[in-house]
Every structure is written in C-alpha cells, then in structure tokens.
Amino acid sequence: MFKNNPGSTKAKAYHELETPETPESLAMVNELNSKLQDTLEQIEEQLDVALSKTCKHFDVLHYTKVQKAYTLLGKTQTAMDQLHMHFTQAIHNTVFQVVLGYVELCAGNADTKFQKMQYKDLCTHITLDSYIPCLMDLCKALWEVMLSYHRTMQWHEEHDKQKATSSQDDAAAEPDELTVDRSYVKKKLEHGLTRIWQDVQLKVKVYILGTDMSNFKYDDFIVVLDVISRYTAASAQMARS
Numbered sequence: 016m017f018k019n020n021p022g023s024t025k026a027k028a029y030h031e032l033e034t035p036e037t038p039e040s041l042a043m044v045n046e047l048n049s050k051l052q053d054t055l056e057q058i059e060e061q062l063d064v065a066l067s068k069t070c071k072h073f074d075v076l077h078y079t080k081v082q083k084a085y086t087l088l089g090k091t092q093t094a095m096d097q098l099h100m101h102f103t104q105a106i107h108n109t110v111f112q113v114v115l116g117y118v119e120l121c122a123g124n125a126d127t128k129f130q131k132m133q134y135k136d137l138c139t140h141i142t143l144d145s146y147i148p149c150l151m152d153l154c155k156a157l158w159e160v161m162l163s164y165h166r167t168m169q170w171h172e173e174h175d176k177q178k179a180t181s182s183q184d185d186a187a188a189e190p191d192e193l194t195v196d197r198s199y200v201k202k203k204l205e206h207g208l209t210r211i212w213q214d215v216q217l218k219v220k221v222y223i224l225g226t227d228m229s230n231f232k233y234d235d236f237i238v239v240l241d242v243i244s245r246y247t248a249a250s251a252q253m254a255r256s
Contacts, residue, residue, distance in 0.1 A: 058084075058088075059088070059090075062081060062084055062085065062088075062094075063097055065077070065080075065081050066081050066085075066094060066097060066098055066101060067101040067104075067105070069081070069098075069101075069163060069167065070098075070101050070102050070104075070105035070160060070163055070164075071105055071109070071159055071160060071163060072159070072163065073162070073163040073166040073167060073170075075166075075170065078167070078170055079170075081094075082094065082174075089192075091196040091199075091200065092196060092199050092200070095199065095200050095203045095204070096203070098167070099203065099207045099210075102160065102163075102164060102207070102211055103210075103211075103214060105160050106157065106160055106211070106214050106215060106218060107134070107218075109156045109157060109159075109160060110134060110153060110156070110157065110218045110222070111134050111137065113149065113152050113153050113156050114134065114137050114138055114141065114149060114153065114222065115129055115130065115137060117141060117145045117148070117149040117152075118137060118140045118141060120145070121140075121141075121142045121144075121145050122140070134218070134221065135221050135225065137225075138221055138222050138224075138225025138226070139225045139226070141222075141225060141226055143226070143230060143231070146226055146231075146235075146239075147235060147238055147239060147242070149222075150222065150223075150239065150242055150243075151242055153218075153219065153222060154219070154242060154246040157215050157218065157219070157250075158246070158249070158250065160211075160215070161211065161212070161215060161250055161253055162253070164207075164208065164211055165253050167204070168204050168208070171200055171201065171204060175197055175201070178193075178197070212250065212251075215250065216247075219243070219246070223239075223243070
C-alpha cells in the first residue's frame with residue numbers, strides 16, 4: 016500500500032480551486048478591472064476638486080486629508096502640478112469676478128456681454144467712481160490667494176520637519192520615492208511662488224492701465240498710489256519669506 020505524497024495532495028487541491036481561464040471568467044476580470052479604473056478616476060476627480068478649494072481659503076485639516084489621499088495613491092507630484100494650475104486659475108477667476116461685479120453694478124442692467132469679455136477689456140469699463148473701491152477689493156482678493164499659497168508652503172515645511180525628526184528616531188530608512196517626492200514638491204513650491212507673484216502683479220497692472228487716470232482728482236490719485244504701494248510691499252515681503 017502506497018503512502019500519499021503531501022505535496023501532490025496540496026498541488027491537486029490547489030489545482031481544483033484554480034479558476035479556469037474560460038472566456039466568461041476573463042470577461043468578468045476585464046469588467047472588474049474596468050469598474051475599478053472608473054472608480055479610481057472618480058476618486059481622483061473628487062480629490063482634484065478638493066485640492067482646488069485650498070487656493071482661496073486654506074484649511075490645515077482639509078489640506079492634510081487631501082495630501083494624505085494623494086500619498087496613498089502614489090501621486091504626490093501629480094497633486095503639486097495640479098495645485099499650481101489651480102492657483103493660476105484662481106487668480107484669473109478672482110480678478111475677473113471682482114471687476115465684473117463692479118462693472119455690472121455700474122452698468123445697471125442685465126446685459127451679459129461683460130461676462131464674455133476678456134479681463135483686459137473688462138477693466139476698461141470701470142467707472143471713475145468705482146475705480147478705487149474696486150482696486151481695494153481686487154487687492155484684498157488677490158491677497159487671500161497669496162496668503163493661501165504662503166500657508167501651503169508652511170504646511171509642507173512643517174511636514175518635512177516632522178518627517179525628518181521621525182526618520183532620525185526610527186532606524187528604518189525612508190523609501191527613496193518619498194524622498195524624491197518631497198524634493199520635487201519643495202522645488203515646485205519655490206519656483207511657483209515667483210510665478211504666482213508675477214501673475215498677481217500682472218493682473219493689478221492690467222487693471223491700473225485699463226483706466227485713463229488723467230481725469231483723477233489729486234486726492235484720489237494719492238489714494239491709488241498708497242493702495243498699490245502698501246499692497247506691493249506686503250505681497251513682496253510674503254513672496255520673499
């Protein structure tokens with residue numbers, strides 16, 4: 016009487032449990048993969064929307080959750096690329112909405128032609144009476160965007176310090192990909208700051224040149240210079256810091 020071979024028995028049992036590669040089973044696998052991919056794309060779209068919201072009103076808890084999700088997906092660099100595009104768009108949308116609000120208010124009608132104008136052309140429709148109030152609101156709105164960018168940089172600086180401290184306490188070395196991600200994010204934020212600041216200055220410059228200031232009263236002209244001077248000094252200080 017022959018003894019059973021344990022290895023042969025396990026192999027036979029495993030073989031019996033294997034899913035046969037029939038056309039039906041392959042179709043099910045392909046369908047499952049397709050659904051998983053669709054779900055992943057929906058998650059990334061929702062994350063992108065959540066990321067864009069930090070450009071005007073930065074919230075530490077909100078941003079931390081979004082960054083954690085991108086890290087789990089292995090798309091930290093992608094998130095940073097998207098974030099900078101959102102900041103650029105936020106600057107454009109912010110200035111356009113502020114100026115549009117004043118133009119439509121002064122026009123006193125429901126004409127939608129202003130909404131279809133380019134920002135440069137829209138600025139030429141600002142009246143002398145609304146010029147200074149609009150300029151002040153414009154600077155305040157752009158300041159909020161700059162402040163959000165500054166707080167984003169602060170978050171990453173603090174996050175890097177915490178990671179560096181934990182790495183020193185932990186004997187295990189940090190994976191190379193995480194080190195590369197942090198280096199990429201740091202450089203992207205540093206280069207992006209200059210670009211964001213230049214974009215903000217350009218938007219304010221376009222607004223100023225959109226109106227003929229030769230008809231301004233002396234006192235009004237001084238107010239404009241004061242607003243621009245204080246805003247430029249404060250924003251430049253933030254950009255340097």
